[in-house]
Amino acid sequence: MKIVYIGSVIFSAKALDKLISIGAEIVGVITKKESNFNNDFFDLKPIAEINKISFHYTLDINSEETVNWIKNLAPNVIFCFGWSNLIKSNVLEIAPLGVIGYHPTLLPNNKGRHPLIWAKILGLEKSGSTFFFMDEGADTGDILSQKEFEILFEDDATSLYAKLIDIALGQIEDFHSKLKDNTFIRIKQTESEGNSWRKRTAKDGIIDFRLATKTICNLVRGLTKPYIGAHLEYKNKNITVWEVEISEDIGERDNLEPGKVLNIKDNKIKVKTGDSAIWLVKHEFIDLPEVGSYIL
Structure with missing residues (x-):
């Protein structure tokens, strides 16, 4: 089965x-030289070269040059x-499978x-790893393999x-053999079910100390590496x-305003939140704020 x-x-x-590693017949790799928006960007050219696989750079997966390749x-x-980028019919229709x-x-939820x-930001307690047959919609095609995981x-x-990678690699080995043997099953997504998440903006990454401590934790943890990181505004x-x-x-005193710096210890900054307090453990402050000052 040529891939x-x-x-x-x-x-x-x-x-x-x-x-x-499982001996799949990869006949070509398409990747990018660089990306201005993927913080977890990875150029696949070195992997292709080491394994003597033809590769092709493109910025437009639907271009005539790429389609012909x-x-x-x-x-x-x-x-x-x-x-x-969304893949159009001129690519979707090339391969028989x-x-x-x-x-x-967990499609059809959270397309x-x-x-x-x-x-993570929304505090969900579970999500999923889903492989599906692509169509011209966004994450709307028939499901090939799906596994749930706990957050x-x-x-x-x-x-x-890391959790996703571990789960997904097991799925790949399983459905690769099923695609080869034609024993796979397609599960149709119901068009009326599920929701779609919007594109995140810079404003979505601002830490607002008026929020609950757990909400701030989820925000920072959801945006940490390999992503761009959450941020706060301090002295412009x-x-x-x-x-x-x-x-x-x-049990912080209830007469302290959110954003007030309560303590500094070993470069960690303790800040009052909407319902308690939080330690900023790893941050990019060059000059630390003073205890009693405010981070707004």
Whole structure:
């Protein structure tokens, strides 16, 4: 079963390595030289070169040049794991088995943008790893494989990304053999079910200390590496915060305003929140604020 592989993020690299390790017949790799918006960007060219696989750089997956390159390889199926642009019919119709895509939610719920980030920011307790047959919609095609996973409060983007990779690689090995043997099952998504998440904006990453401590924790943990990081505004500058902890001293006096700096210890900053207090553990403050001052 000849596979053309499309991807441009860390997950793409891990999945490609997995396919190569199980002996999948990868006849071509499509990737990008660079990305201005994927914080987890990964150029797949080195993996293709090491494994003597033809590769093609493109910014437009639907361009005539790219379509012809894929057609010349005559793939049985196309895998697209980690590509930010919608694929049109001129690509979707090339391979007899179609194009297999990936979305880290429990489709048909939570289609759309930034699925791992939104799941954590919103405080969801579970999500999923879903491979599906792509159509011209956004995450709307028939489901090929789906696994549920738990989101712990302590999880952050780094641990969730690792959790997803571990689950997805097992799914890939399973459905690869089923696609080869024609024993796979397609589960149709109900068009009227589910929702779609919007694109995240810079404003969605602002830490508002008027919010509850757990809400702030979820925000910071959802945006930490490999993503862009949450931030606060201090003296007209954006300061990135990578890691936070709930203060052990929950019983703060109720006459202290949110945003007040309560303590500084070993470069950690304790700040009053809407319902208690939080420690800013890893941050990009150059000059630390003073105790008693305010971060607004």
